[in-house]
Amino acid sequence: MAKMKGTLAYYPRIENINAADEWAKERRGDYMLFGEYGISPLVMKIAGSISPSPMMEIVLSNKNRELFTASLRSAHAAGFSGAVITSGRFEKKDDMPMPVFDLDTTQALTIAVEAKKNGSLPDFLIGVRAASGSEPSELRARHFLDLGADFIVLSNKNSIKGLESRTVICEEYTQR
């Protein structure tokens, strides 16, 4: 298993394609990640504007297993180098739509790893958002790697002992 560590420059929400494009050209971090909120990064990728190849975040909230699989295959087909699976926000608000949480990250990872094994996602990296700081969350993070994740993603300044070589630290870009 190749080591995957370093920093992941994360652009959570594309509001303006030109602005995101400019950000991508500056190329901070060892890897780049575009979030699904806002304009889909697929639009930019199909337009050929992001280079070098970033990864696409796949948010599990409000997405059932069929849409998750579609997002995964779309990200691969559009030429993303990989996907980062995240649970997604749970937003309590007025006129709240029905929350959909069909898959958790472990279940989604299991589907993605199976797709890699059967050859439908060649050369595609799978990462999973994880958490440090408590015994159960670190056990879960280790388990992601045991199940076949290429790497885990932790937020800034966090680490899990023994997993440093498989951890990418996410540095979130805040749009001004």
Place this chain on the structure above:
Amino acid sequence: MIVTTKKDFNEILSNIADTKKIVIIGCAECAAVCQTGGSQQIAEMADALSEYNVLATISIQSPCDKRISTRDMKRIAEETGRADALIALACGSGVQALSEVTGKKVIAALDTHFLGMTERVGRFFERCSHCGYCVLNDTAGICPVTRCPRRVKNGPCEFINGEKCDVYPEKECVWHAIYQRLKEFGDENRFLNYHAPTRWEHHHSPQEAVWQK
């Protein structure tokens, strides 16, 4: 127990606008515990509807059980026959059972919320989502499907904040609680047991449990 709350009274009035003769039916089980359909609430409803011709009031032990509502409604069969509408202080199952049993127009006076654990009167908590695939034996008797807002079956999720939930910051993350409890029982080897996504083919509404010979 089925947890219910009273509908806004004006909503009930708007549903009986063209009605004169009514019968009021309460539930002596769950709705009585919730103080939404007990004897006192039946009397209050009758008072509030004093401008109507209230032909009868009745408290039924379990209106959702058609055997019981069929038997008990016979006691007021004559009044029911004359009524323009029945007002049911019962859960949605009770309302529909009464409708099927009597063939009458039944007005729901309550909103139905969840299957609740009763701590004491006025303190009801959802502990089971009747999901059809009980994971409690792997989760130290604490249901993550119900108590995690994201319904995470293999947790915790990455939003865990120390020991707390990100959605309900005052609450312990249910997966943190599960892990601590599993350790107490010496069952921590169950923590990573995989729970597959729910198979909805066995699980979507309307569900039925009909015994086959």
